Amino acid sequence: MTEITDPTYAQQLDAQDPLAHFRERFVIEDPDLIYLDGNSLGRLPQKSTQLAQDLVTRQWGQRLIRGWNEGWIDLQAQIGGKIGQLIGARADEVIVADSTSLNLFKLALAAVQYNNGRSKIITDDLNFPSDLYILQGVAQLAGRPLQLQIVPSDGIHGPVDALAQAIDEDTALVALSHTVFKSSYTYDLTAVTQLAHHAGALMLWDLSHSAGSVPADLHAANAPLAVGCTYKYLNGGPGSPAFLYVQRDWQTRLGNPITGWMGHQNMFDFALDYQRDPGLRHFLTGTPPVLSTALIEPGVDLLLEAGMDQLRAKSVQQTSYLIDLWRAWLEPLGFRLNSPADAARRGSHVSLGHDDGWRISQALINEMRVIPDFRRPDNIRLGIAPLYTRYSDIHEAMRRLRQVVTDRLFEQYPAAQKTVT
Numbered sequence: 451m452t453e454i455t456d457p458t459y460a461q462q463l464d465a466q467d468p469l470a471h472f473r474e475r476f477v478i479e480d481p482d483l484i485y486l487d488g489n490s491l492g493r494l495p496q497k498s499t500q501l502a503q504d505l506v507t508r509q510w511g512q513r514l515i516r517g518w519n520e521g522w523i524d525l526q527a528q529i530g531g532k533i534g535q536l537i538g539a540r541a542d543e544v545i546v547a548d549s550t551s552l553n554l555f556k557l558a559l560a561a562v563q564y565n566n567g568r569s570k571i572i573t574d575d576l577n578f579p580s581d582l583y584i585l586q587g588v589a590q591l592a593g594r595p596l597q598l599q600i601v602p603s604d605g606i607h608g609p610v611d612a613l614a615q616a617i618d619e620d621t622a623l624v625a626l627s628h629t630v631f632k633s634s635y636t637y638d639l640t641a642v643t644q645l646a647h648h649a650g651a652l653m654l655w656d657l658s659h660s661a662g663s664v665p666a667d668l669h670a671a672n673a674p675l676a677v678g679c680t681y682k683y684l685n686g687g688p689g690s691p692a693f694l695y696v697q698r699d700w701q702t703r704l705g706n707p708i709t710g711w712m713g714h715q716n717m718f719d720f721a722l723d724y725q726r727d728p729g730l731r732h733f734l735t736g737t738p739p740v741l742s743t744a745l746i747e748p749g750v751d752l753l754l755e756a757g758m759d760q761l762r763a764k765s766v767q768q769t770s771y772l773i774d775l776w777r778a779w780l781e782p783l784g785f786r787l788n789s790p791a792d793a794a795r796r797g798s799h800v801s802l803g804h805d806d807g808w809r810i811s812q813a814l815i816n817e818m819r820v821i822p823d824f825r826r827p828d829n830i831r832l833g834i835a836p837l838y839t840r841y842s843d844i845h846e847a848m849r850r851l852r853q854v855v856t857d858r859l860f861e862q863y864p865a866a867q868k869t870v871t
């Protein structure tokens with residue numbers, strides 16, 4: 451049998467990979483550059499370059515205002531419906547709008563206004579900072595004393611037992627990331643949703659780091675509310691708008707706190723009073739960014755074509771392979787595994803900790819042409835996008851990472867950190 455550290459082992463896995471051909475559907479101009487940051491900004495689908503050209507020159511340039519009736523006005527619901535297929539939701543339960551932060555704000559405030567006799571919002575300290583800030587703002591705007599309780603973790607694993615203790619009859623809302631951004635810990639959607647519901651609290655999931663790489667079956671989990679990002683594993687492009695999900699039964703019970711004309715039931719009546727749309731559209735507010743909304747579709751289509759089960763199977767095999775290489779090559783050099791060892795509780799990125807993590811990640815990018823990202827205090831995040839990451843990319847990236855340390859290439863880099871990584 452071939453050793454896992456042997457490059458031919460990776461080549462064999464690539465040769466057997468049923469999803470290998472999807473890589474050709476992306477623009478990859480430099481085969482020597484190993485991109486492991488698809489969890490922060492996904493790659494450019496080939497089809498998106500053609501679509502962008504058509505959107506600008508024909509749809510905008512020639513069709514002008516007629517474009518709205520020729521498809522623009524339906525894009526948010528239509529692409530939302532497709533995203534729904536990736537996350538176990540019905541077509542009329544998902545819509546594309548705004549940013550993840552804004553969608554979180556709308557749904558969280560709606561939820562605490564609905565559950566208005568309760569005085570706590572619960573989250574954990576693994577959640578994305580913007581989510582925490584938004585929840586802090588929601589607590590201030592609720593119009594009654596509302597406390598945000600941030601349940602502490604061990605830094606890697608979701609504090610499930612402590613959450614179960616904290617969620618009680620006084621909890622209005624539980625808001626968590628399905629897959630957490632630093633460690634990649636992934637909650638059991640069904641079990642945690644049940645915890646919240648047993649106490650009469652509403653559950654709000656952020657799927658930003660799972661959508662498109664980890665199956666999130668919202669219906670199986672009976673989850674009422676979710677938001678998520680499209681520029682990560684969905685490959686929608688820098689700053690592409692986010693999505694929000696509201697389970698059918700909840701669409702009539704909850705109201706969007708940011709009432710705008712796009713959420714009106716007859717926006718072109720230009721009435722003086724707000725009458726909300728009976729369906730999910732009332733969670734819209736203003737005019738959507740048509741170009742970047744339309745550009746979400748090619749990436750979503752590729753994921754649907756590949757299928758979430760196949761994508762998850764490959765992602766688990768790839769993160770496990772990466773961890774095997776860490777154990778063989780990097781653990782002896784002082785790297786720590788800052789992600790769950792249990793594949794069932796892990797998303798599609800792996801964080802490796804090292805005391806010189808920031809400098810090592812800089813050397814990896816500049817000297818070795820491998821692009822990870824870095825998250826304080828010590829996490830080198832290695833994102834695996836099963837649509838286009840090859841086993842041989844993982845092998846080569848880990849070999850180069852080892853060389854950065856064995857050849858001490860990181861020592862020329864200063865310890866201070868730049869802003870965007």
Ligand SMILES: *Cc1c(COP(=O)(O)O)cnc(C)c1O
Pocket residue numbers: 549550551552577578580581627631656658659679692
């Ligand atoms: C990426 C990410 C976001 C991003 O929010 P924006 O509003 O798009 O800046 C939010 N939450 C989580 C969990 C994320 O991973």
